[in-house]
Amino acid sequence: MNVERGQDGHEASAGREGRAARVGSRFGAWMSLAVIGFLYAVPLVWGFLVSLKTAGQAAAPGLGVLPRFESESGEVSLFSVAYWSRFIEQAAANYRDVWTSPIADFPLYLRNSLLVAVLSVLGTLVSSSIVAYGFSRLQWRGRDAVFTLVLATMMVPQAVVIAPSYLIFRELGWIGSFAPLWAPAWFSGASSVFMLRQFFLTIPRELDEAARIDGCSHVGVFVRVILPLSRPALAAVGLFQFVASWNDFLGPLVFLNHQEQYTLQLGLANYYAQHGGTPWNLVMAFSTLVVLPVLLLFLLTRRLFVEGVATQGLKE
Amino acid sequence: MKRSPFLVALPWITPWIIGFAAFLAAPIAMSLWYSLNDYSLLEPAAFVGLDNYKELAGDPLFWRVTRNTLVYGLVSSGLAVVLSLLIAALLEARVRGAALVRAIVFIPTLVPAVSGAVSWLWLFNPRFGLINSALSAVGVDGPDWLGSTAWAMPSLVVMGLWVIGSSVLVYSAALRDVPRALYESASIDGVGRIGRFRHVTLPLVSPAILFNGVMSLIWSLQLFAPPHLMTRGGPEETTYTYSMYVYNNAFIYGRMGYASALAWLQILVTLALTLIVLAVGRRFVYYRAA
CATH class of the missing domain: 1.10.3720.10 (MetI-like)
Structure with a gap:
């Protein structure tokens, strides 16, 4: 009897540990997948982000994700209407330049x-x-x-x-x-x-x-x-x-x-x-x-x- | 179903027969003939016997591109087989967002070689590329990836590992076919996580490993577009691949005869390596009784 109870107790604790290990390993899997997903997305996503910038910014070092625009009073804030109208203008200009390029039809x-x-x-x-x-x-x-x-x-x-x-x-x-x-x-x-x-x-x-x-x-x-x-x-x-x-x-x-x-x-x-x-x-x-x-x-x-x-x- | 005579089937498979004869068998046969000729495409071919093959043996560039290609092929397909199995196994953990990651990993296989090349050229750019920008943010001075003899080939290997989505899908299908009951009975027998992977998962997905290994070996041995577009084979011919050498001889140097000899050798070596991998692989692959 004692032996059996001992076994039961042992299994129960193994079950708890197992559950903790499972939760831990699921979190590990989730983290690994997040990193993998990020790394695999970067080349295309970054290419797209560069396509929205000005030529100067595209060839400048740094980790800036979004384009930056200057006005007389300094850098245009991301949280302004002016920023987003410049943003759209720049992106449209880039894509229009490609579409109508004189060196590539x-x-x-x-x-x-x-x-x-x-x-x-x-x-x-x-x-x-x-x-x-x-x-x-x-x-x-x-x-x-x-x-x-x-x-x-x-x-x-x-x-x-x-x-x-x-x-x-x-x-x-x-x-x-x-x-x-x-x-x-x-x-x-x-x-x-x-x-x-x-x-x-x-x-x-x-x-x-x-x-x-x-x-x-x-x-x-x-x-x-x-x-x-x-x-x-x-x-x-x-x-x-x-x-x-x-x-x-x-x-x-x-x-x-x-x-x-x-x-x-x-x-x-x-x-x-x-x-x-x-x-x-x-x-x-x-x-x-x-x-x-x-x-x-x-x-x-x-x-x-x-x-x-x-x-x-x-x-x- | 009653057996139809071959004549009934013939019209149905005729498109394939014509296509096979005209676009595969005939070109291969013709290039065997031209490999015995001096042929510049501009002048009529002149029969030279085995001269092209003799020249090959003493051509240092031929040996260089062969070595580069074999190294790239073995390293990148080996890494691809392991990495894609790892990703597929992680995806099977069925955590939130796994479907999204599966799609993200698959998408690069759909990206045309030229677009992939310009994206990676930009990432690898020594001055303003993302990789070196990220490295300098943590205080590391990154190398000129594609411009250095030490890093150019490893850079192409990394870029190749971006395109393993099809292997991942093949593994995923194989992993899903592993009966749950086997894992459960292994657990009950006290087999740990690593043991279950080693003794249950690996044998059951081994046919997929062999398939992915053979496919990625074949494809990596013909690497062309990335080095052609990104490094032109440089620096100092460290990324000059066999397919580039065939292309350059045939279409840039106007040496179709020599290129044909190269192409023939490539066909034979690819075939031989595939058969070796299949023969060696078969000994380790476990096929479940259907």
Whole structure:
């Protein structure tokens, strides 16, 4: 009896200590996450804050977060209407300078980027869903072996094949046009095919069997059954392709020749190089405008992104 | 489901076959041929046999960029695997604000390389950058990060660790799949916190560790945009990477033949390293019976 009571008492105290340790460790986890979140946010947030300052302040040392303005009577107080009207004026002037810059045609680069991204998204949606149907709804000899090859191509990084790709696009006469940037997307991408196939496999087969009995062909099943049920997966694939095309730097760098064809990424690289590091506020404003569309897409569709990335890890 | 003949499936997978042949197999085959040629893109190629490969062996810059790239690849992917697992484990503590931190950590993976580069150039700026401003506030005189032979490469490694959000998400999914019951029974058996991590968590997320390790190794071995934009490979070639050398030979020096030999070697070495990591990793990875 005594022994048992002793044990009980021991466990109870261990429970109390355990609870204290748990609260302590939760606080530790919270603190660590706060530090991590802060550190990971700094590069972008700071860039944005610099984009609001004057050129002089952007290139001055110090930890000042907000812009500062001077008037005849000294520094304008943060708690005055005058401060915020100067603030808005300065920010608007920076962003207007970027938009109308004589050395970088921002609206044109924006149009080029959108053109490439939209054509790539359309291409990848059409072609990858067709291919994914072939790898999920049809059973044919050698399918799994070929699908392994598809997955293997996902491991081939762009930089490794960029010089060889140049040779083929040169052969096709595509160098100096947008075609190398969007045409390959019309022949399906490995990760898009993978994501769509995984999704198609979750659609109950009874649905297409029923459609087949009603006389639907494979094309009918694909268009009337599979595609309408796959909207979330198609949206995720489209998003990923949009971000990949929008963010592509190496492709435009290698395949485009003229400044009129620059995408925003090339435009920003060029803008920074031409400015040689002087007006950092403008470089940061340009950069903020380039990041913004992708960031907005992410904030609007966070779940699609998160689930998409998580699926990628399941292919082993 | 009845087995369809290959001819029924063929039209469906034709887009992939064409894309694979035209945009992957053909370029790789063509570059194998051009690697045996002296080819400036301006004049017709001239067959030179293995001369490009022989030149490689005696090219000090080739060895320099290879060493830089391997060092960066191993260090940054090793650190990334550990740091992202740590962050994912912290996020699983489910404290207030964890969802926000998860989003903040993921966002850098969406930031285009050029925007990332200008932001970090500014942070690393020796005179007015945030890092040195913060250091001087605590009385430390920070170095010229990207301009010093000692700090340029470590700076790029740090910048690479900013972009580990996808690994974190893959770990998070794996961590959530670990059955609670296993932790509970380990606790009852008197296994401590570290023991539970070592004997329950690690084996069960080991497939994710292998996946993340292989992916980040492959991607870090092709590092191009940050050094190209931020350091041009300097100072004294300390940040000159392999992909930059391929790019410069192909498109700046007009030596497509030599660049093709370099690219071929890069493909083979990347493949070999991936297979080695997979083979070694498989021995430590625990796959649950499905």
